[in-house]
Amino acid sequence: xxxxxxxxxxxxxxxxxxxxxxxxxxxxxxGVDFRLEEGEIVAxxxxxxxxxxxLLRIMAGLIPAxxxxxxxxxxxxxxxxxxxxxxxxxxxxxxxxxxxxxVELGLEAAGVSVAEREERAxxxxxxxxxxxxxxxxxxxxxxxxxxxxxxxxxLVMRPDVLLLDEPFSALDVLTSETLxxxxxxxxxxxxxxxxxxxxxxxxxxEAVSIADRVLVFSSDPGRVRAEIRVGLPRxxxxxxxxxxxxxDEVYTLMTAHVRGGGAGMAEQLTLGYRLPDTTxxxxxxxxxxxxxPPFSGRADLPQLAEETELDDxxxxxxFEGLRVLGLARIAAGDIFLTPAGKLFVEADDAQRKEMFAxxxxxxxxxxxxxxxxxxxxxxxxAPENRFLQELEDYLTGSEAERVLETAITWxxxxxxxxxxxxxxxxxxxxxxxxxxxxDEEKTAEE
Ligand code: ADP
Ligand code: MG
Numbered sequence: 001x002x003x004x005x006x007x008x009x010x011x012x013x014x015x016x017x018x019x020x021x022x023x024x025x026x027x028x029x030x031g032v033d034f035r036l037e038e039g040e041i042v043a044x045x046x047x048x049x050x051x052x053x054x055l056l057r058i059m060a061g062l063i064p065a066x067x068x069x070x071x072x073x074x075x076x077x078x079x080x081x082x083x084x085x086x087x088x089x090x091x092x093x094x095x096x097x098x099x100x101x102x103v104e105l106g107l108e109a110a111g112v113s114v115a116e117r118e119e120r121a122x123x124x125x126x127x128x129x130x131x132x133x134x135x136x137x138x139x140x141x142x143x144x145x146x147x148x149x150x151x152x153x154x155l156v157m158r159p160d161v162l163l164l165d166e167p168f169s170a171l172d173v174l175t176s177e178t179l180x181x182x183x184x185x186x187x188x189x190x191x192x193x194x195x196x197x198x199x200x201x202x203x204x205x206e207a208v209s210i211a212d213r214v215l216v217f218s219s220d221p222g223r224v225r226a227e228i229r230v231g232l233p234r235x236x237x238x239x240x241x242x243x244x245x246x247x248d249e250v251y252t253l254m255t256a257h258v259r260g261g262g263a264g265m266a267e268q269l270t271l272g273y274r275l276p277d278t279t280x281x282x283x284x285x286x287x288x289x290x291x292x293p294p295f296s297g298r299a300d301l302p303q304l305a306e307e308t309e310l311d312d313x314x315x316x317x318x319f320e321g322l323r324v325l326g327l328a329r330i331a332a333g334d335i336f337l338t339p340a341g342k343l344f345v346e347a348d349d350a351q352r353k354e355m356f357a358x359x360x361x362x363x364x365x366x367x368x369x370x371x372x373x374x375x376x377x378x379x380x381x382a383p384e385n386r387f388l389q390e391l392e393d394y395l396t397g398s399e400a401e402r403v404l405e406t407a408i409t410w411x412x413x414x415x416x417x418x419x420x421x422x423x424x425x426x427x428x429x430x431x432x433x434x435x436x437x438x439d440e441e442k443t444a445e446e
Contacts, residue, residue: 006074008161008196009036009059015067015221016054020396022389028054030221032068036161041187041197043207044224045254046217048313049274049399052200055222056163059198060084072161082110085159089166091150093138099125100134103152110157124156127191129182144175151183155192164199168206176206184210184234202313204250204302208243209236216253220274226253244302248333251301254312255319255330269324271365272394275406276317276324280356280413284344286318287327290337291345298336325359357414366391366407370426371416380428380436384408384419387426 014032017025028051036042046052057063058070061081070077072084093102103121112120125134128148138146147167154162168176186192201207207214211230218225228250230236236243289308290299299307305315319335322328327341337345344355360367370387374380384404391400408426411417418429428436 007035007037007071008073009034009198010071010074011035011059011068012071013068014055014058014065014070016051016058016063016065018396020392022392022397024393026394026396027221029058029065030223032223034215034224036196036198038195040212041199041210043199043201043211043214044217045201045204045207045214045250046222047219047316048202050217050219051222052217053165055217056086056165056198056200059161060086060163062086081161083160084163085154085157085161086163086165087147087150087154087167089170091147091153093146093149095138098135098137099130099141099149099152102138102149103156106153106157120156120158121152124152127186128152128155142175144171144179147171147179151179155194158193160193160195162194162197164197166200166202169202180206180210181235188234202311204247204254204312205238208246208250209238210234214246214250216250226256228253247302248300252330252333254316255301255323255335269363269365270394271369272391272403273324273365274395274399275364275366275403275410276320277402277406278314278317278321279409282318283321283325283327284352287322287337287341287345290328290335291342297342298334301330301333301335304335324363325356326363327359353414356410357416360410360414360416364407364410366403367411367414367416370407370411374417374426374428380433382426384424384426 011032011034014029014034015027016029017027020026032055034055044052044055054063058065059077061070061072061077061079061084072081094105097105100118100121103125104117107117107120122134125131128151130145130148130152133141133145138149141149147170150167168180171179187194187197199207199210208230214228214230215224216226216228217223228246230246232240232242232246286308289295290304291297295304301315305312308315310318319328319330322335322341323330326338327344328335328337330336340355340359344352347355361371362368366387369390370382373382373386387404388400391403394400395403408417408419412419415429415432418427419425420427
């Protein structure tokens with residue numbers, strides 16, 4: 001096979017599962033197909049917990065896949081690949097080492113001579129805009145400068161492939177834009193020997209401003225669900241119509257729901273459905289924002305993101321919550337209120353709670369299940385561990401806890417059950433129990 005026809009990275013049908021502490025298998029990645037070609041930057045967008053970091057670690061050879069093939073330049077990956085470097089969200093710099101020493105670390109481990117180490121580190125430090133800070137310590141640097149050290153540490157290895165795991169997301173907007181632009185310049189002007197970059201991001205604009213292709217990753221299990229080619233020259237004008245159009249497209253794809261059949265079909269959620277990490281108060285707040293001008297019931301997603309100043313991850317949890325509760329729908333890059341959503345916005349607090357309760361029991365199996373168990377138990381109480389154990393058939397321990405906590409927050413707001421934080425016991429609300437007892441007495445008398 002000719003060298004040129006070989007992808008930098010080629011993943012075919014990759015599967016990865018982890019064992020939970022209870023020894024259940026949980027599949028995080030399933031059937032992942034992905035190619036990184038020479039000369040391209042690819043961005044990977046997906047919800048948190050969908051397995052993006054796991055996928056990157058597999059690509060870097062840091063952890064093995066359980067199934068499928070992982071090829072680097074046509075050869076099966078057997079361990080950490082020389083030629084592939086990673087940059088993480090926050091770089092663990094060694095606080096007792098200077099910038100220069102931090103940058104040289106990897107070279108030292110690779111057995112590069114002192115003189116060459118110094119020369120290469122100096123060149124990279126200059127390149128990435130850290131000139132003059134060689135002997136500074138990490139604590140003397142701003143977040144943005146520290147992340148530059150992170151990049152320098154990866155670039156000094158002269159990587160063939162650069163894997164970036166949300167490297168800009170811990171930085172403020174301006175700092176992240178500057179660093180992003182600097183990286184694009186280095187790439188465009190071929191000042192780095194890197195042949196391909198994969199960027200994991202949870203920021204749609206960031207992905208569209210950098211990448212040749214944007215991939216949308218799905219969760220449970222994670223796999224590449226859709227691809228959009230950007231095809232605009234870099235650096236890109238983020239205000240141009242062409243750019244906005246692609247951002248819109250990506251938003252639509254990100255929110256398009258594929259599980260449970262085609263569009264418009266009612267989906268069947270399971271007990272293990274990952275309730276979006278948000279609260280009834282925030283859901284109501286977003287509904288109100290959409291209901292009010294300038295949106296008046298229908299909002300362009302990127303515009304809504306701008307208006308609310310919420311990051312994409314937070315917004316997607318909110319969208320998902322409104323969607324599963326039947327309060328809003330998404331189509332063609334817009335989110336709009338359903339009739340139920342409109343009623344909700346107009347309702348008073350008590351009515352809102354009732355509507356929420358009805359929707360929870362109807363749409364969220366976990367909420368319905370908890371309520372059923374409490375209804376059926378003689379004392380109308382159940383320890384949370386009972387539900388945690390059930391959830392752990394679907395989710396890892398910490399996620400099971402997170403999902404149950406969310407269900408409890410939602411259920412308490414809707415007053416379909418109550419929870420005692422001290423004992424970790426779920427119970428029916430007192431007035432519901434009183435009502436039930438009154439009913440029972442009546443039936444007994446009859
Ligand atoms: P993302 O980067 O998309 O947020 P991750 O790849 O970090 O997602 O995690 C995907 C899922 O895999 C999560 O449910 C996480 O809890 C789980 N996971 C990741 N690493 C491990 C591990 N070493 N052991 C068990 N579960 C893990
Ligand atoms: Mg991650």
